[in-house]
Amino acid sequence: MNGKRILQNLPFALSGGVLLALWAAGSSKKAVLLCGVLALLGAAALGRAPALWGWLRARLDPLGAVCGALAAAWGGVLFAQHWKFEGIAARLGLESSLLVGVLAVAAAAAALPAALVAAVWLLQSGTAGDARCRAVLESRPLFAVLWACGAVLVVLQGYFVFANGYIWQDEVFTLKLIRHPVTELVALTAADVHPPLYYLIVKAFAAVLPGVPVIPLAKLVSLLPYALLLLGAGVIGWRKNGPVRLGAGVFSLCLGGMPKLLDYGTEIRMYSWGLFFVTGGLLAAWYTARAGRRRGWAGLVVFGLLAAYTHYFACVAVAIAYLALLVWQLVRRDRRGLLHWGVAAAVTAAAYLPWLFVLLGQLHTVKGSYWIEPITGETVKGYGTFLFGTGSLWVAVALVTVLWLAARPRGADGLFTAAALLCPFWTVAVGLVASALVRPVFVARYLVPELGCLWLGVAAALAVLPRQRVKPLVLAVLLVTAWGNARVFVADQQYQAAETRSTLAVLDTLPEDAKLVSTVTRVQEKLAGLCERESYGWQVTPGELPKSVYDNLYDLTDADTLAQWVEEGAAVYFFEDAAGAGTAQQAAGQAGLQAEPVAECGLCEPLTVWQIVKK
Numbered sequence: 001m002n003g004k005r006i007l008q009n010l011p012f013a014l015s016g017g018v019l020l021a022l023w024a025a026g027s028s029k030k031a032v033l034l035c036g037v038l039a040l041l042g043a044a045a046l047g048r049a050p051a052l053w054g055w056l057r058a059r060l061d062p063l064g065a066v067c068g069a070l071a072a073a074w075g076g077v078l079f080a081q082h083w084k085f086e087g088i089a090a091r092l093g094l095e096s097s098l099l100v101g102v103l104a105v106a107a108a109a110a111a112l113p114a115a116l117v118a119a120v121w122l123l124q125s126g127t128a129g130d131a132r133c134r135a136v137l138e139s140r141p142l143f144a145v146l147w148a149c150g151a152v153l154v155v156l157q158g159y160f161v162f163a164n165g166y167i168w169q170d171e172v173f174t175l176k177l178i179r180h181p182v183t184e185l186v187a188l189t190a191a192d193v194h195p196p197l198y199y200l201i202v203k204a205f206a207a208v209l210p211g212v213p214v215i216p217l218a219k220l221v222s223l224l225p226y227a228l229l230l231l232g233a234g235v236i237g238w239r240k241n242g243p244v245r246l247g248a249g250v251f252s253l254c255l256g257g258m259p260k261l262l263d264y265g266t267e268i269r270m271y272s273w274g275l276f277f278v279t280g281g282l283l284a285a286w287y288t289a290r291a292g293r294r295r296g297w298a299g300l301v302v303f304g305l306l307a308a309y310t311h312y313f314a315c316v317a318v319a320i321a322y323l324a325l326l327v328w329q330l331v332r333r334d335r336r337g338l339l340h341w342g343v344a345a346a347v348t349a350a351a352y353l354p355w356l357f358v359l360l361g362q363l364h365t366v367k368g369s370y371w372i373e374p375i376t377g378e379t380v381k382g383y384g385t386f387l388f389g390t391g392s393l394w395v396a397v398a399l400v401t402v403l404w405l406a407a408r409p410r411g412a413d414g415l416f417t418a419a420a421l422l423c424p425f426w427t428v429a430v431g432l433v434a435s436a437l438v439r440p441v442f443v444a445r446y447l448v449p450e451l452g453c454l455w456l457g458v459a460a461a462l463a464v465l466p467r468q469r470v471k472p473l474v475l476a477v478l479l480v481t482a483w484g485n486a487r488v489f490v491a492d493q494q495y496q497a498a499e500t501r502s503t504l505a506v507l508d509t510l511p512e513d514a515k516l517v518s519t520v521t522r523v524q525e526k527l528a529g530l531c532e533r534e535s536y537g538w539q540v541t542p543g544e545l546p547k548s549v550y551d552n553l554y555d556l557t558d559a560d561t562l563a564q565w566v567e568e569g570a571a572v573y574f575f576e577d578a579a580g581a582g583t584a585q586q587a588a589g590q591a592g593l594q595a596e597p598v599a600e601c602g603l604c605e606p607l608t609v610w611q612i613v614k615k
Helices: 003-024 029-048 050-059 062-082 085-092 096-123 128-137 140-163 169-177 182-191 197-208 214-239 243-257 271-291 294-308 312-332 335-368 377-388 393-407 411-437 444-463 468-509 521-530 544-549 559-567 583-590
Strands: 515-518 535-538 553-556 572-577 593-602 606-614
Touching: 128 468, 140 214, 140 243, 140 468, 169 182, 169 197, 169 214, 169 521, 169 544, 182 197, 182 335, 182 544, 197 214, 197 271, 214 243, 214 271, 243 444, 243 468, 271 294, 271 312, 271 411, 271 444, 294 312, 294 335, 312 335, 312 411, 312 444, 377 393, 377 411, 377 444, 393 411, 393 444, 411 444, 444 468, 468 521, 468 593, 515 521, 521 535, 521 553, 521 572, 559 572, 559 583, 559 593, 559 606, 572 583, 572 593, 583 593, 583 606
Parallel strands: 515 535, 515 572, 535 553
Antiparallel strands: 572 606, 593 606
16 A cells, blocks of 8 residues: 555544544543544545645645644643633533544544645655755754743743742752851762762852852852853854754753753752763763864863762763763774873873762762662663653663664764763663662762753754654654643742742741751751751751751750750740651650641641640
């Protein structure tokens, strides 16, 4: 059966799919019957009427057909998600399932002609349409649109820097650590499990801008790497032309809109800076392979060291840039290039040697005990979900493999595109090996520094795809994905902001010298970061490192101390999470006191506030 015959019969297959979907959704028999009749009539008209088919092909612009089909599908999804079918169906005297079915078939009938013409157009190649499509894709106006989309998403993150004051316990650790002098900061970092560079960066900004509130300032510091990458992509895309311009535009869009990049862009941790340094290291190695200039080698060494002093798995990620450059020099049999590579690697190792001894000590500490749970098959599958928002790790591997094979980039571009796409999977492999040799040391968020390379590779591969007509579809998918991620991000930020405001409102009503007692460590540390009051953990003893870093973190282990506080007139409040329900009343009973509920609040989990008073 030829391609035209397949396309003519495609509507019948779609009709069957609509019927199956309605049946699976539990629609009534009347709805299935009516939708079936409408779908079959529409399919027969489109698939068996050559005159109508020719009329559509002659009058629908192919590129417009692609965009129209995608817009109709997207609009249908949004309509189905947000419209209240029940009320409309009641007014019309219809069952809601029947109305949904009719609207679904109507939307499919509206989008089907455009989709069919778009399918024919996409399967054709080597025509003047390819040249026109390529000219549009590599034009400055489209680049400006893609870059502007990425910029809007980064600005959206900047808005929530000030609109959302929520911080979780690791962010509180950062804010408390930067209060210490530099020498103490480095020593405390050595006792932790991370390198010190990120903390020094935040401390430097806090020292230069002492009047700025520390929470939004630290969040802006985390957003700065995104702004720098976006600025660099803008300069390159505006000055260059051809596939480089398209790649710069796609990278700008992905930088702001792809899964997890929005979430970690303002987190007061080292992940965004790790992403900046790893991406910079790969770009420096890429530039060196193409141009062979000294500043490329210098950039590789500088970015490599900065990544290694920011996060250990950022160090692992940037190592793939060194490996790709080594492979390139070996393939070219360039002795001079191999000598330069050896010098760069030696300088990097020598500059990192002072911290290497600290790393060995941290490994010894981690081997004794660490908080990361054992890694299972589900954990590994979840890494793919983290990277692409859906699917498993194997789906992610398949996606990047198919993209690279479809693009077939050659020379240095092909090698470094492959390195960029493989960067997160290389890091996962090293993390799994390290977890097997030492103990579990790898979690999904350690992949954030590799996301810049991943989407740089996607942008580079998409820019050189031979089939020009596939590119608008991929761009449309990326735009819809960015829109969906932005909506989820905004909802999460609004929820966090509301939760934080509720807790701050409760804290404002408490006396300045009130003692805050929590039933779980994470709440204790969050409260210690949101205010300067003494934060206690009921029968929860903080480790030696948190006690050294925090200046208001304590433990409360017995009821006698609680009774003494109340006897002395102190205001004592328990912040009780759902899992610890009843703890406040139990503690008060042990101390011969009583607990009275005074407020409800939340820190991304419901909390009940109890005041401990005399009976």
